[in-house]
Amino acid sequence: MKLKFFSFIPHAHKWHNIRISRKGAISPTGRAYFSTHVEAQCKGCGERLHKIYYRDISDAQAIRWLG
Numbered sequence: 130m131k132l133k134f135f136s137f138i139p140h141a142h143k144w145h146n147i148r149i150s151r152k153g154a155i156s157p158t159g160r161a162y163f164s165t166h167v168e169a170q171c172k173g174c175g176e177r178l179h180k181i182y183y184r185d186i187s188d189a190q191a192i193r194w195l196g
């Protein structure tokens with residue numbers, strides 16, 4: 130299985146199926162803030178990524194930060 134074998138080789142993940150969602154939240158101190166959830170899947174090895182940034186970032190920035 131090519132896909133499985135490839136996952137053992139160090140590689141730069143190629144993220145696709147990128148989903149970006151934003152949620153408002155209230156911190157324990159009562160301050161409101163935004164969190165940006167970024168979900169993606171690697172084309173090469175199928176690894177899933179779920180990152181949460183505790184600020185409101187643009188889609189372009191989120192995609193850039195995936196590496």
Ligand SMILES: [Zn+2]
Pocket residue numbers: 140141142143171172173174175176
């Ligand atoms: Zn990968």
